[in-house]
Amino acid sequence: MLIRPRRLRSQPYLRDLVQETYLKPNHFIAPLFVKEGTSQKEAISSMPGVYRLSLDLLLKEVEELRQVGVQTIALFPVVENHLKDAKASEALNPNNLNARAMRAIKEKFPETIIMADVALDPYSSDGHDGIVDHKTGKILNDPTLEVLQKMSLVHARAGADIIGPSDMMDGRVRSIREALEEEGFHETVIMSYTAKYASAFYGPFRDALDSAPKFGDKKTYQMNPANIREALREAVLDEEEGADILMVKPGLPYLDVVKALKDSTHLPIAAYNVSGEYAMIKAAGERGWIDENRAMLEMLLSFRRAGADMILTYFAKQAARLLNETKF
Ligand code: PBG
Numbered sequence: 001m002l003i004r005p006r007r008l009r010s011q012p013y014l015r016d017l018v019q020e021t022y023l024k025p026n027h028f029i030a031p032l033f034v035k036e037g038t039s040q041k042e043a044i045s046s047m048p049g050v051y052r053l054s055l056d057l058l059l060k061e062v063e064e065l066r067q068v069g070v071q072t073i074a075l076f077p078v079v080e081n082h083l084k085d086a087k088a089s090e091a092l093n094p095n096n097l098n099a100r101a102m103r104a105i106k107e108k109f110p111e112t113i114i115m116a117d118v119a120l121d122p123y124s125s126d127g128h129d130g131i132v133d134h135k136t137g138k139i140l141n142d143p144t145l146e147v148l149q150k151m152s153l154v155h156a157r158a159g160a161d162i163i164g165p166s167d168m169m170d171g172r173v174r175s176i177r178e179a180l181e182e183e184g185f186h187e188t189v190i191m192s193y194t195a196k197y198a199s200a201f202y203g204p205f206r207d208a209l210d211s212a213p214k215f216g217d218k219k220t221y222q223m224n225p226a227n228i229r230e231a232l233r234e235a236v237l238d239e240e241e242g243a244d245i246l247m248v249k250p251g252l253p254y255l256d257v258v259k260a261l262k263d264s265t266h267l268p269i270a271a272y273n274v275s276g277e278y279a280m281i282k283a284a285g286e287r288g289w290i291d292e293n294r295a296m297l298e299m300l301l302s303f304r305r306a307g308a309d310m311i312l313t314y315f316a317k318q319a320a321r322l323l324n325e326t327k328f
Pocket of ligand 1: 117119121129166167201202203204205206273274275276
């Protein structure tokens with residue numbers, strides 16, 4: 001036999017020599033849930049190991065993440081029910097929970113990179129990402145853009161380094177970019193949720209924020225899981241409208257989309273390893289059906305292999321700890 005691919009797999013250091021892809025803690029963005037109060041650490045039953053944290057404990061979590069090499073976080077506020085309304089007014093309050101949390105984090109850890117998720121759902125009494133016309137049940141595109149612009153400015157002023165529009169309204173990247181430029185936020189990054197699918201994998205996240213739609217579903221704005229050419233079209237638009245980073249969400253069932261976007265643009269690509277993907281590995285790990293740590297690292301590595309430059313993942317701390325101890 002002349003050709004034996006196993007030669008290069010025959011010894012550990014030979015395998016190292018030909019390893020193509022790596023995972024490092026600086027590839028991770030940790031999504032965090034913040035709630036009102038002090039000393040609050042509330043478990044989320046569908047996301048074992050993830051908590052809704054009051055601001056004091058959130059700061060501790062940011063510090064622990066920094067210690068293991070994760071310097072970027074994405075912040076999601078648990079908005080109290082009495083603050084939710086049809087216009088998502090609380091999203092525009094310069095002193096809302098998210099804005100207060102961002103100022104506190106920036107004061108203590110100025111180098112931490114903070115991403116603000118921009119969409120109305122955590123603040124909306126309808127649980128939708130845009131403004132709802134209650135007569136027709138339609139999600140109104142253009143009136144939502146104005147709210148997204150204002151919401152982005154609230155967060156940029158509070159210290160957000162990255163604005164992450166997750167709402168899938170048409171034209172939102174341009175609207176937000178124009179608003180940021182106009183107010184002098186020339187360095188604020190836009191990480192667009194470019195290809196965000198109408199997915200069953202967001203379930204645990206909606207438990208965490210109590211943000212599930214009160215009627216209907218999100219299929220008139222989030223994408224059909226059957227489509228990939230549509231993702232490429234969204235990517236072209238986001239790039240033209242001034243996005244700096246393009247994201248695919250969910251991650252694991254959409255690795256082909258990650259790869260397609262990577263091949264079609266020069267912008268960096270992010271993948272969101274969403275709550276349902278986290279829950280699956282945790283649940284099987286708890287039952288002893290899979291080796292949780294190995295499955296986690298293998299999954300995260302698959303994002304890198306598909307072309308993701310960065311990964312939003314609830315596993316950020318757990319994975320970073322392991323990577324610091326071993327190599328993968
Ligand atoms: C809000 C938003 C969602 C997620 C991130 N931002 C939920 C949704 O669109 O319904 C989901 C994240 C996850 O499941 O981990 N627009």
